[in-house]
Amino acid sequence: MPRLSVGDLAPDFTLPTADGGRLRLSDLRGSHVIVYFYPAAGTPGCTLEAANFRDSSAALAAAGYRLVGISPDSPARLARFAADEHLDYPLLADEDHAVLDAWGAWGEKTLYGRLITGVIRSTVVLDPDGRVALAQYNVKATGHVERLLRDLGLAG
Secondary structure: OOOOOOOOEOOOOEEEEOOOOEEEHHHHOOOEEEEEEOOOOOOHHHHHHHHHHHHHHHHHHHOOEEEEEEEOOOHHHHHHHHHHHOOOOOEEEOOOOHHHHHOOOEEEEEEOOEEEEEEOOEEEEEOOOOEEEEEEEOOOOOOHHHHHHHHOOOOO
């Protein structure tokens, strides 16, 4: 699947949230939005990344960014993950990976030396018009949020 590039209009979506609601991307227009894709709630790398985003969420909000996490997990699993990790931003369930596909965050990757198909850990930043301002694919859980903050000019 092709990846999004700077300037692309991000594909709209409506997905169920961990808290039982639904979130439509177009409802966030007018704000800068960070959408990050992760493989599985509760796994060590995904927990580290989610906690790093949580710990940076106040700085991101102060700079005008909205944050959304997307995985192929069920809403119930995401609800447990959000509660366990005290996450203060929406987690969305893309169980059929249609959004992951459309955003270029689903495909072949190497895991422990084997080629598999799954979530490609990725982060896409949108401008207030819904266009891609930054797209990072195949990111590592460790250090990713800190690098993103630097790339956005929010950290030294």
